[in-house]
Amino acid sequence: MINFNGELVHEENIKLSIHNRGFKYGDGIFETIKIVNKKVVFWEDHYFRLMASMRMLRMKIPMEFTLEFLEQEILKTVAVQSEAASFRVRLNVYRKDGGLYTPKTNKIDYLIEVKENTYKTKEVYTVDVFKDFYNYSGLLSTIKTNNRMLNTLASIFAKENDLDNCVLINERKGVVEVANGNIFVLKGNIIKTPALTEGCIKGIARQKVIEIIAKNKEFTLEQTTISPFEIQKADEVFITNAIMGVQPITNYKKKKFTVDFSSKIAKSLKVLEVTSA
Structure with a gap:
């Protein structure tokens, strides 16, 4: 009902x-x-x-x-x-x-x-960049309006190309998010996620993961501009949303990623979900 x-x-x-x-x-x-x-x-x-x-x-x-x-x-x-x-x-x-x-x-x-909710984390998760249209930066892009045409087209592109998801970019060719969530990129001990000024959704799971990372002194979190090239050079990449929690990305173009850090973040977020509910 x-x-x-x-x-x-x-x-x-x-x-x-x-x-x-x-x-x-x-x-x-x-x-x-x-x-x-x-x-x-x-x-x-x-x-x-x-x-x-x-x-x-x-x-x-x-x-x-x-x-x-x-x-x-x-x-x-x-x-x-x-x-x-x-x-x-x-x-x-x-x-x-x-x-x-x-x-x-x-x-x-x-x-x-x-x-x-039937979502289960996938062991193999492949993404690529969607270049046909831009996710324009700006405050309006940070809220979840009913206008999801870009996300729809990116999802169709992913299905047609045997991908699990697509990375959306803005008019400056910077990484914004994926079709259905926020994105985090790990290289060494630095974790980057697109700043809200890049046009990404102000995700709830995104904020919780930022809080989790902030408590870990071994890593530095940056909310900043990210180029698609940085994804290819990363050690790990993962995406977040309220339903899936944390989904590690395993394949991007010809690059394969490890999932050790992503898996730890996923467990920490699940603990928060239980304690918040």
């Missing part, structure tokens, strides 16, 4: 109008959230990112949209699903129907969709 503005509705009974702004203009944002043992993982981080994104997009935040209210709505929707240890939730917020580019109102509707 789907949660539409607080009402649980069978999926086949959801009717969105032809004036839906998320459909017509991509005028919406979303959070992808992990549920483990019926508890919301990193919920406060997701909530405050959602509130910041709504303010940035000039959406009117309803008075009832408290941390506790939205968590209860998510768990209410999870409770009517089939039994599973882990779920993935998509919480979509979009402006109400009406208007052309200029909306009739800044009030919002919301929709909560829940599916079983």
Whole structure:
């Protein structure tokens, strides 16, 4: 079942109008959230990112949209699903129907969709650079809007070329992220991840991994500009998102990477997931 503005509705009974702004203009944002043992993982981080994104997009935040209210709505929707240890939730917020580019109102509707989380870390994971279009740097690129055409095209390119994922680059040819997550590059004892000014999503798992690395005095973390060439010279490369956690990259062009450090980070992140939920 789907949660539409607080009402649980069978999926086949959801009717969105032809004036839906998320459909017509991509005028919406979303959070992808992990549920483990019926508890919301990193919920406060997701909530405050959602509130910041709504303010940035000039959406009117309803008075009832408290941390506790939205968590209860998510768990209410999870409770009517089939039994599973882990779920993935998509919480979509979009402006109400009406208007052309200029909306009739800044009030919002919301929709909560829940599916079983079946992701398993892959032992072999191959990526390459997607060069057809750029992920333009800028503040708007750091939030999860409904406009995911670049990610869709990169994912199609990956499928057509027997890849697991693609690295997205910006107009300066700098690494931004992958089609569905953030990216980290390890060389020696220096770990780099693209700065938010490069246009990458302000990922929840990204921030947690940054916090984990910051506590390890053996390594130095840099949020900076990364060239695709640096990936090829790296010792290890891994990607992160809220659902997969940490996925090591094993193959990039002709280069093969080790996964020792990535595996340790993955274990540390799983510990945080359990303690946060």
